[in-house]
Structures are given as C-alpha cells and as structure tokens.
Amino acid sequence: xxxxxxxxxxxxxxxxxxxxxxxxxxxxxxxxxxxxxxxxxxxxxxxxxxxxxxxxxxxxxxxxxxxxxxxxxxxxxxxxxxxxxxxxxxxxxxxxxxxxxxxxxxxxxxxxxxxxxxxxxxxxxxxxxxxxxxxxxxxxxxxxxxxxxxxxxxxxxxxxxxxxxxxxxxxxxxxxxxxxxxxxxxxxxxxxxxxxxxxxxxxxxxxxxxxxxxxxxxxxxxxxxxxxxxxxxxxxxxxxxxxxxxxxxxxxxxxxxxxxxxxxxxxxxxxxxxxxxxxxxxxxxxxxxxxxxxxxxxxxxxxxxxxxxxxxxxxxxxxxxxxxxxxxxxxxxxxxxxx
Amino acid sequence: xxxxxxxxxxxxxxxxxxxxxxxxxxxxxxxxxxxxxxxxxxxxxxxxxxxxxxxxxxxxxxxxxxxxxxxxxxxxxxxxxxxxxxxxxxxxxxxxxxxxxxxxxxxxxxxxxxxxxxxxxxxxxxxxxxxxxxxxxxxxxxxxxxxxxxxxxxxxxxxxxxxxxxxxxxxxxxxxxxxxxxxxxxxxxxxxxxxxxxxxxxxxxxxxxxxxxxxxxxxxxxxxxxxxx
Ligand SMILES: [Zn+2]
Numbered sequence: 001x002x003x004x005x006x007x008x009x010x011x012x013x014x015x016x017x018x019x020x021x022x023x024x025x026x027x028x029x030x031x032x033x034x035x036x037x038x039x040x041x042x043x044x045x046x047x048x049x050x051x052x053x054x055x056x057x058x059x060x061x062x063x064x065x066x067x068x069x070x071x072x073x074x075x076x077x078x079x080x081x082x083x084x085x086x087x088x089x090x091x092x093x094x095x096x097x098x099x100x101x102x103x104x105x106x107x108x109x110x111x112x113x114x115x116x117x118x119x120x121x122x123x124x125x126x127x128x129x130x131x132x133x134x135x136x137x138x139x140x141x142x143x144x145x146x147x148x149x150x151x152x153x154x155x156x157x158x159x160x161x162x163x164x165x166x167x168x169x170x171x172x173x174x175x176x177x178x179x180x181x182x183x184x185x186x187x188x189x190x191x192x193x194x195x196x197x198x199x200x201x202x203x204x205x206x207x208x209x210x211x212x213x214x215x216x217x218x219x220x221x222x223x224x225x226x227x228x229x230x231x232x233x234x235x236x237x238x239x240x241x242x243x244x245x246x247x248x249x250x251x252x253x254x255x256x257x258x259x260x261x262x263x264x265x266x267x268x269x270x271x272x273x274x275x276x277x278x279x280x281x282x283x284x285x286x287x288x289x290x291x292x293x294x295x296x297x298x299x300x301x302x303x304x305x306x307x308x309x310x311x312x313x314x315x316x317x318x319x320x321x322x323x324x325x326x327x328x329x330x331x332x333x334x335x336x337x338x339x
Numbered sequence: 340x341x342x343x344x345x346x347x348x349x350x351x352x353x354x355x356x357x358x359x360x361x362x363x364x365x366x367x368x369x370x371x372x373x374x375x376x377x378x379x380x381x382x383x384x385x386x387x388x389x390x391x392x393x394x395x396x397x398x399x400x401x402x403x404x405x406x407x408x409x410x411x412x413x414x415x416x417x418x419x420x421x422x423x424x425x426x427x428x429x430x431x432x433x434x435x436x437x438x439x440x441x442x443x444x445x446x447x448x449x450x451x452x453x454x455x456x457x458x459x460x461x462x463x464x465x466x467x468x469x470x471x472x473x474x475x476x477x478x479x480x481x482x483x484x485x486x487x488x489x490x491x492x493x494x495x496x497x498x499x500x501x502x503x504x505x506x507x508x509x510x511x512x513x514x515x516x517x518x519x520x521x522x523x524x525x526x527x528x529x530x531x532x533x534x535x536x537x538x539x540x541x542x543x544x545x546x547x548x549x550x551x552x553x554x555x556x557x558x559x560x561x562x563x564x565x566x567x568x
Contacts, residue, residue, distance in 0.1 A: 073411035
C-alpha cells in the first residue's frame with residue numbers, strides 16, 4: 001500500500017482530505033486547520049498518514065511520534081525528530097476515540113503491518129513500536145502473537161438509539177436521578193440570571209475567556225511532574241469555527257462572567273461530547289450544570305436521530321446515573337520489525 | 340575600541356535570537372502567533388513572515404498574561420517599574436544619601452511619597468514620576484520625568500506599563516536603552532521591545548501602548564545602543 005505522510009503544521013491540506021473526512025466520518029477535530037493548530041500546540045511530533053489501495057484512500061491514522069529525548073516543558077521543535085521511540089496512535093486532541101479509520105473491508109492488521117512499515121521507513125530504525133489506544137478485545141485478538149495488551153480506563157457512551165424521546169430516556173433512570181433532573185430543569189428555567197448560548201461554527205467566541213476557564217480544570221487534573229499542556233487559543237478558535245461543532249456557553253447575566261463551557265462534535269450517527277469546563281463551586285460554579293448539559297446533549301441527539309453519543313473517560317458515577325453505558329478499552333503495543 | 344561595536348551587536352542580537360527561539364518553543368502565546376502568522380529576524384517557520392514581522396502591540400497582550408508564562412511555569416505578574424533602579428543610576432546622579440521622591444527603586448534607602456514633598460527643598464533631593472505627577476513638585480527640586488516611548492522628548496526615562504523602564508537619557512543627551520537587558524528592533528509597527536532577562540511573563544517584540552517611533556543606533560560616546568529620532 002502506498003502511504004502519504006503529513007506533518008499538518010507545515011504540510012498543506014491534501015486535495016482529497018475533505019472528501020476522505022466525509023467517507024471516513026472523521027469529526028471536526030480532523031479538519032486540517034484544527035489538526036495544524038493541535039500539532040503546533042503539542043509536545044511531540046504529530047503525523048497524519050493516509051494509506052492507499054491504488055488511488056483510493058483505505059486508511060487514515062493520527063499518531064504522535066513519542067521518543068527520546070522527550071521535552072516536558074517545550075512544544076515539539078519544527079524539523080527535529082526523536083531518533084528512537086514509539087508511534088502512539090490516538091485521536092487528535094482526545095484519547096477517548098481511536099486515532100484511525102479503516103475502510104470496511106480492511107482488518108486491523110493493516111495498522112500493525114502496512115502502517116507500521118510505513119512509519120519505520122519514515123522515522124528510521126529507531127521506530128521500535130506501535131502503540132494503539134482505544135482498541136477492543138476483538139481487535140487485539142486479530143493482531144498477531146507479538147503484542148502487549150493492557151486494559152485502560154473505560155469510556156462511556158449514551159445508547160441514544162434505545163430511546164425514542166427524552167421522556168423515554170428519563171424513564172430508564174433511577175427515580176432519584178429522574179426527580180433530581182426535573183428539579184435541575186426547573187432551576188435552569190427559572191434562573192433569569194443564567195444565559196445559555198449555543199453557537200454552531202462560531203467565529204465570534206471569546207476563546208481567550210474559555211481557555212482561561214479551562215485552566216480551572218487543568219489546575220485540578222494537571223500533575224506536577226507532567227503538566228497539562230495548556231490548550232492554545234488558536235486550537236479552540238479553529239475547532240469551534242468548524243460547521244459541525246456546537247459550543248455551549250453558560251453565562252451569568254449579572255456579572256457577564258462565563259460559568260461553564262462545553263463543546264460537542266457532530267457526526268451522522270455518533271457525535272462526541274468533548275470538552276466541559278466549569279467554574280469551581282467556591283467561585284460561583286454550579287455542579288448541576290454538568291447534568292443539565294449532558295441532558296441537553298441527549299435531547300439533541302435523540303432529535304437528530306443519532307445512534308450513540310460518546311462521552312469519553314472519567315466522571316463514571318455521574319455518567320452512569322444518566323444512563324450512559326461503559327465500553328472496555330485497551331491499549332495495545334506491537335513491536336515494529338526492523339526489516 | 341573598534342571591535343567593541345561588533346561584540347555588542349553580535350552578543351546582544353544573539354541573546355535576542357535565543358530568547359525568540361526559546362519563546363517559540365515554550366511560551367503558548369508566541370507559539371500560536373508565530374506558528375500561524377510567522378515573524379522575521381529570525382524567521383521561525385520557513386516561508387511565514389507575519390503581518391508586522393512578528394511584533395505584538397501591547398494591547399494584544401492585555402488579558403493574555405497567563406499565556407506568556409512558559410510551560411515550565413512562572414509568574415504572570417508585570418512590574419510597571421521594572422528596571423527603574425538600573426536605569427535611574429545611569430541617567431541621574433543618585434547616591435545613597437539622595438532622597439528620591441515619587442517612584443523609589445525597591446532597594447533605595449531614602450524615599451518619600453509625592454504627597455509629602457517638602458515645600459522648601461533641602462539636601463539632596465530627586466523627584467521621579469510622570470510629567471503629571473511632577474507638576475505638583477516644588478520648582479527647585481531636580482527631577483526625572485517618566486515618559487512613554489510615544490511622548491518621548493529630550494529628558495527622562497522611558498516607561499511602559501507592561502515592559503517597565505526601558506531606558507533613559509544619559510549625560511550624552513541620547514536615549515539609551517537599558518542595554519543589554521532590553522532589546523529593541525525596528526518593525527512596521529514601530530520599535531518593538533524585548534526583555535532579554537525576564538523569563539516570565541515572557542515579553543518579546545512588544546510595541547508599547549501609544550507606539551514608539553525611532554531607530555536603533557549606537558551612541559558615539561558610550562558605544563552602546565540608543566534610540567535615535
Ligand atoms: Zn551615550
């Protein structure tokens with residue numbers, strides 16, 4: 001298979017990219033300008049690879065070239081690449097979804113064979129292993145004998161296809177959660193100080209303010225040793241400007257301040273609820289807004305005839321109580337043959 | 340002394356280029372700006388040269404101070420009188436006995452607030468402040484006005500709220516930069532300043548509020564960089 005390999009920071013968008021995104025159902029975080037902004041803000045080199053059968057694209061892979069030396073406190077330098085390391089395949093900007101698409105008739109061994117070979121040719125003999133995130137057990141079983149598989153944190157999703165309308169969804173929840181949600185809806189409805197602004201493909205979002213809000217969460221989750229790299233405002237600007245991205249801002253009308261913010265990336269059948277950030281309780285944040293936000297995403301997905309809504313990792317209790325179901329995930333490492 | 344000029348030019352510029360590279364590699368604000376738009380002297384992404392050579396109007400930085408902190412962490416606070424001590428000593432006669440009125444450098448032993456200026460000046464006094472602040476100071480007291488680069492006249496120190504004290508007029512009558520701590524570069528937006536030794540918040544190629552005209556030259560007497568008209 002022929003492989004096209006791109007560094008989205010400097011390589012222009014390939015002419016077939018838009019069509020390929022539609023075919024492959026790749027969400028807004030795969031838009032070229034979003035990939036470029038994401039790659040500029042990453043600590044490792046990000047590579048996009050397209051595999052062809054003749055002239056037809058059959059596979060797309062997003063990966064980070066993770067190697068030594070790894071710089072904890074700097075962005076990936078343009079032009080310089082580690083000489084030894086592993087190719088880490090994950091969704092661009094989010095580890096909650098797989099970082100690849102394969103045409104229907106292709107097995108996952110395309111990644112461990114044709115793709116791995118292409119990476120070794122591109123990155124040299126120091127390219128020692130391939131790591132795939134968000135692999136299912138079934139996929140891992142196909143991948144040959146030389147492999148290491150480790151379970152990773154489960155991801156959560158709403159089985160929207162099982163719910164005919166929002167009321168049907170509410171009826172599947174526990175009584176206490178149901179009445180709690182009804183209380184939340186009433187509270188939001190009656191709260192005249194709360195403005196909820198939903199924008200699609202916006203170019204007027206004050207992304208600096210949102211980035212600032214995201215730091216509330218970064219400070220909470222970021223480790224001392226490996227700091228969370230702050231998201232660049234250029235990345236958020238490029239993402240929310242995509243026509244299939246919905247941004248929801250929760251604003252206090254009195255102070256004009258942003259209380260919470262979330263994005264959803266649309267898809268014909270499986271949209272993703274992506275970032276969520278809210279002001280800590282001691283700064284006027286309201287925990288119930290998270291439940292409200294997810295409930296509205298359910299409404300929206302049911303109305304749009306979606307099958308699932310991806311929610312990603314974490315907040316398991318909250319997600320489960322809202323009717324989300326877990327999916328087991330694994331990371332798989334495969335050595336790359338040096339020949 | 341003939342080669343001295345070469346040394347300051349190269350050493351100073353080399354340090355500046357190093358600060359630009361490090362800022363592009365570790366500071367979110369510059370990463371984003373120069374990756375997408377580009378910059379010049381030095382170019383950091385080949386083919387991308389930016390709208391103003393990469394210079395940043397001070398207004399574009401307001402509200403963005405946390406993004407000027409390198410990934411490894413650091414302060415997001417600016418000191419509007421940063422560099423005052425150093426520059427004041429170069430530009431005025433200050434001894435430990437001098438009583439400074441107004442903007443008193445942090446380690447100076449004798450200082451007075453502007454409001455407590457004596458009506459009958461006695462001893463070694465020096466008033467330092469903006470022209471408006473100095474208007475109320477008794478006429479006999481020697482003074483050093485703090486002026487913005489945009490309102491630069493023939494005397495005083497150059498200040499900017501973001502960058503601090505950038506330089507001042509020395510005995511030669513020239514506007515000396517606080518060399519080698521402050522770098523200045525000519526850009527389409529006017530002079531852009533860089534604090535070469537301030538790690539965080541990182542201030543690189545900032546055009547002060549109100550703009551800064553002029554070009555960077557060398558003082559024939561002191562042989563260090565000055566801002567010429
Ligand atoms: Zn001089």
